[in-house]
Amino acid sequence: MDSLDNITARKPVSIVMIGAGNRARKYLEYIISSPDKVTLAGVVEPNPLRRDVFADHCGVPADRRYASVDEFFNLGRVADAVIIATPDDCHYEQSMRAIGLGYHVLLEKPIAQTDEEGEAIARAAERAGVVVNVCYVLHFHPYFLKLRELARSGELGRIVSVSHRSPVGIDRATHVYVRGAWGRKETSGPLLTSKCCHDIDFLIWLTGSRCRRVSSYGSLRWFTEANAPEGSAARCIDCSAESGCPFSAVDLYRRRHDWISNFDVPAGTTIDDAIERELATGVYGRCVYRCDNDVVDRQVVAMETESGITIDFAMDLFTTDCRRTTRISLTNGEIVGDEQSITVSTFRPRSTRRIDFSHTVGAPFHAGADLVTVENFVNAITGMPDDSRTDITDALESQRTCDAIEASRLELRR
Numbered sequence: 319m320d321s322l323d324n325i326t327a328r329k330p331v332s333i334v335m336i337g338a339g340n341r342a343r344k345y346l347e348y349i350i351s352s353p354d355k356v357t358l359a360g361v362v363e364p365n366p367l368r369r370d371v372f373a374d375h376c377g378v379p380a381d382r383r384y385a386s387v388d389e390f391f392n393l394g395r396v397a398d399a400v401i402i403a404t405p406d407d408c409h410y411e412q413s414m415r416a417i418g419l420g421y422h423v424l425l426e427k428p429i430a431q432t433d434e435e436g437e438a439i440a441r442a443a444e445r446a447g448v449v450v451n452v453c454y455v456l457h458f459h460p461y462f463l464k465l466r467e468l469a470r471s472g473e474l475g476r477i478v479s480v481s482h483r484s485p486v487g488i489d490r491a492t493h494v495y496v497r498g499a500w501g502r503k504e505t506s507g508p509l510l511t512s513k514c515c516h517d518i519d520f521l522i523w524l525t526g527s528r529c530r531r532v533s534s535y536g537s538l539r540w541f542t543e544a545n546a547p548e549g550s551a552a553r554c555i556d557c558s559a560e561s562g563c564p565f566s567a568v569d570l571y572r573r574r575h576d577w578i579s580n581f582d583v584p585a586g587t588t589i590d591d592a593i594e595r596e597l598a599t600g601v602y603g604r605c606v607y608r609c610d611n612d613v614v615d616r617q618v619v620a621m622e623t624e625s626g627i628t629i630d631f632a633m634d635l636f637t638t639d640c641r642r643t644t645r646i647s648l649t650n651g652e653i654v655g656d657e658q659s660i661t662v663s664t665f666r667p668r669s670t671r672r673i674d675f676s677h678t679v680g681a682p683f684h685a686g687a688d689l690v691t692v693e694n695f696v697n698a699i700t701g702m703p704d705d706s707r708t709d710i711t712d713a714l715e716s717q718r719t720c721d722a723i724e725a726s727r728l729e730l731r732r
């Protein structure tokens with residue numbers, strides 16, 4: 319797309335990773351496996367342990383390991399593109415600085431913390447003539463692609479209404495949205511935006527229509543001090559109620575060894591040491607009723623699109639499962655999906671067929687979608703056609719809708 323950058327299909331695109339956490343590790347897999355298309359030109363990460371583990375893993379030399387974005391951005395433009403995989407409250411400022419220097423940007427969701435910030439990024443990208451894509455990975459996920467293809471094929475007529483549910487899963491919920499870094503609205507934004515901007519984006523992408531009206535309800539109902547069991551303690555390891563608590567950190571991390579991939583393991587120590595450290599002094603050892611969380615723990619949304627489709631959507635933290643379910647009502651039939659399979663039924667003649675997707679459930683990298691997200695970004699930079707609708711201009715619609723949903727939730731709260 320930009321000959322000035324001296325980028326050709328044959329010259330690998332050079333990318334600097336900003337933030338070397340969980341998401342960055344996924345995108346790195348594509349970079350490592352496609353040296354003909356892309357190279358890692360550096361990593362920016364304030365945590366020295368993570369920075370070095372990440373850089374050692376892919377051979378980034380010492381002089382391209384940056385401890386802060388200031389150190390990196392002060393160099394000017396030293397690569398073609400950046401991937402921004404930092405916490406939500408960093409996205410706006412880092413995108414603006416990167417675009418200002420002429421970098422193409424692959425930006426983790428959510429785009430920013432407000433609609434205005436998102437608009438500013440889109441305008442800056444247009445002015446600078448750079449690609450800014452948002453990591454809406456569901457656009458590259460085989461199951462969601464098929465669901466959309468079926469709904470829009472015309473085979474079952476026109477979409478009338480959609481009923482969509484996003485169960486978060488209780489372990490993810492307590493780890494990420496109660497004890498973890500996404501529990502406070504001030505830093506991570508409303509939970510519906512930080513977690514379910516994927517779902518809102520999916521609904522817009524599925525229906526091909528913008529949201530005209532919305533109303534929403536939700537609040538923090540359970541994870542507050544008022545609901546702490548009698549005699550419970552500030553940390554699960556000291557708690558007399560631990561053995562009967564469904565949200566116990568001892569059970570989740572020490573017994574089940576689940577949700578421990580973001581625990582840092584310094585050289586010479588083990589993951590078990592890291593778990594014990596968290597339980598004794600870390601944020602993840604805290605009682606779920608005594609954290610500093612203030613985001614909702616369930617929310618419902620009713621929407622109407624500009625084309626007249628009605629949508630009901632629910633997000634719930636109190637679930638054992640975390641597979642999204644979608645029921646699409648069309649004029650000539652119905653499509654029902656639960657990520658394991660899609661069932662397509664027609665009204666006349668009465669018929670039902672089932673498409674199996676069990677092979678994609680739990681498959682790594684969101685069933686490969688994370689890797690295609692980077693590939694698609696690299697292709698867009700090199701001028702290849704991109705109909706994924708993940709560029710900032712399309713992606714902004716989900717940010718606008720999420721903002722409207724939060725405004726409605728706050729307005730209607732009594």
Ligand SMILES: NC(=O)c1ccc[n+]([C@@H]2O[C@H](COP(=O)([O-])OP(=O)(O)OC[C@H]3O[C@@H](n4cnc5c(N)ncnc54)[C@H](O)[C@@H]3O)[C@@H](O)[C@H]2O)c1
Binds near residue numbers: 339341404406580
């Ligand atoms: N697309 C998806 O499916 C998906 C899934 C989960 C999370 N996310 C989003 O991806 C982003 C990263 O999430 P994660 O799970 O990888 O978090 P993480 O905490 O594992 O990684 C973030 C990394 O950024 C580093 N960091 C913090 N401040 C920084 C700064 N100023 N400059 C550079 N690095 C900084 C942290 O030290 C950390 O290593 C978030 O915005 C999150 O909402 C997207």
